[in-house]
Amino acid sequence: MIRLRPLIAPALLLLGIAGMTFAQAEVSRRFDMAPLGRNGQNALQMAAYLGVAWLLSRILGQLLARLRPHSRPVPKLLGDLVSALLFLTAIVSGVLLILGHGAGSALAGSGVMLALFGFAIRNVVADTLSGIALGLEAPFRIGDWVDIEGLGKGRVVEIGWRTTRLLTRDSTYVILPNSQVSRQRIVNYSAPRSEFRAQMEIKLGHATPAAEGAELLHKALRDAPLIRQSPAPDVRIQAIEPDGVRYALRYWLGRFDHEWDCRDAIWREVDAALRRAGISLPQPPVAMLYAREGGAVPGAGMPASVPVAMR
Structure with a gap:
């Protein structure tokens, strides 16, 4: 069940914005004030975008907290990323709105800008999405001993947005990009049991x-x-x-x-x-090669071949 307390603040913000929008004409008439101009209207609309993003991030956060794939909680990283995308979309849309674009074109423009921004940081995005996938699949946890083929072997000490960090048995700190970890074969020596x-x-x-x-x-x-x-x-x-x-x-x-x-x-x-x-280990086989002295073929008056042992 969704808890209502975390939703009170964003809901009150949206109600306040809606009240100001619908009551501004009456307030201007009663108190002899000039109605909000275009910039004021745009500021209210931008505040509404942020309020909606805030409310949606709270709702999605609660929904993700209730999901437990593989009997493990959804990583907090996924909720943080969704919240960041919602607020970024709201901010970009509000800025475009203030610059004179309509609401529809502002939202469309924010989508284009987010796409371009994502392409520019595609490696970071790949590592982050791989981190989310690792969190959902949960092939290992903090404290597990793992062998990531071709990358490293050690105890998992941190699973972050972009990297997974291992501490080897030699006390060496290994930092691995999540996009590389997700493509390799992983052997977990601590799951399902430590033995x-x-x-x-x-x-x-x-x-x-x-x-x-x-x-x-x-x-x-x-x-x-x-x-x-x-x-x-x-x-x-x-x-x-x-x-x-x-x-x-x-x-x-x-x-x-x-x-x-x-x-x-x-x-x-x-x-x-x-x-x-009184048992000894077997010795490796010995191959006998024959090298002719002087490079000549043995014969009459010629030296015989000399044996050379090769292990």
Whole structure:
């Protein structure tokens, strides 16, 4: 339901203007005053335009406040932009009216001027409209940890008219134009819940049976601090390759900013477990190339080729 109290002031202004307009003839006759001239009439009409803009902005503000797309409130930015457009139209129309244009031509002229002004600041308008779209779609909130493809990764600290601001894990302040943010793929690590699953990979040689390697890595993963034990971490065999078996260590984190500390703790536990078991990581394959000394072809009386190891 629309609250009436915020509408009282603009309504009283419009009633006052209407009363002055209709009562000016009677007032001039009773008090022997000259009626309002053309400039006075134009000033009253401009005041009426501003009053209408004020009233409409209050009504639209209340209507937008009641809308909750995706169970989230409409961003205040949208209401501010609509109010600014209404007042700008009223001011431009009033100025054109004072300059001698009729009411219809003043409104039409204000539309043309607004179009030209919008073209001149089209980049700002694009960022602002993108900010409104981000507010309506709400792919992230203040405090969410996000990864905006190709632009930055960090915690959202501000969503403004033109820009979105991130604070990275290195305490670096990143300012991104909303028009660029809206065109990129966004990964939100804080929605719908703050916990998420991460994954690390490691390869062990064929000297260690796959089941034994998976059990050893699983035990190291369970002993690592910071990770969630429910859901339980697990180890999966990714592939059996010529130089070894590749494993995936999967685990759950409660917060995205703990990721680096968790990875460090897991690698320490895995290293300690491998050393206790006497298991070493497979060495990369070595390719043997043969380089002829002096560039000559080996033969009678010629030096033999010299092997060169290439990793």
